[in-house]
Ligand SMILES: Nc1nc2c(ncn2[C@@H]2O[C@H](COP(=O)(O)OP(=O)(O)OP(=O)(O)O)[C@@H](O)[C@H]2O)c(=O)[nH]1
């Protein structure tokens with residue numbers, strides 16, 4: 001019984017992975033990085049060396065992290081940003097996670113790779129009903145001033161889809177990205193908690209709907225990566241790693 005249940009779950013996940021390839025097709029420059037056959041990049045091959053560096057609460061005093069290229073992960077409160085970052089870093093609880101929304105309240109900086117490091121991942125506080133205005137101000141200032149920033153990942157909950165806060169955030173990021181012609185940083189969506197979609201009959205259709213809604217709100221946004229990060233089997237994590245490495249020109 002449990003064997004066949006597992007087999008069914010894995011089949012559905014495989015279907016989702018296929019859906020991901022299909023959904024990713026429109027963005028030609030990035031498509032090849034999202035194939036489930038891509039291998040984990042060397043950048044993330046030393047999980048033990050991933051290190052918490054510092055946190056920022058004050059928009060006027062953002063830390064210096066040695067000029068390493070940076071990637072920030074944003075999204076609604078409780079969407080799974082910190083859990084995703086742990087999976088990407090290959091660590092269980094380097095980023096603090098919680099069932100309760102609003103766990104991450106600062107910009108938290110993590111170095112990837114042995115000293116002096118390859119890049120910095122930044123975990124951001126959540127936005128939306130359960131976020132707070134001051135966190136929004138901190139994030140806006142970070143986006144506007146951080147010259148090391150290479151890519152902004154916007155996490156969207158696979159089981160809920162986009163709400164008005166997500167659309168507003170995507171539109172705002174898209175406008176900023178367009179204003180710089182994509183020369184400062186680029187934007188990519190990540191669908192989180194897709195293990196729930198893998199159990200749904202129409203998981204593939206839901207992924208396509210979310211992808212469509214993201215594209216409508218933010219035409220410059222690179223195709224969504226479909227992920228499950230809370231428990232095994234994870235999926236989409238190598239695709240996120242490859243996207244990070246590509247954005248930081250490390251592959
Ligand atoms: N089923 C499932 N649950 C997940 C996944 N990712 C995260 N979660 C759960 O979602 C909850 C919130 O996860 P966090 O990673 O703390 O979310 P966050 O976006 O960092 O939240 P804030 O810091 O509060 O904004 C936790 O209970 C996680 O276990 C996933 O891929 N699948």
Ligand SMILES: [Mg+2]
Nearest residue numbers: 081082103104
């Ligand atoms: Mg968090």
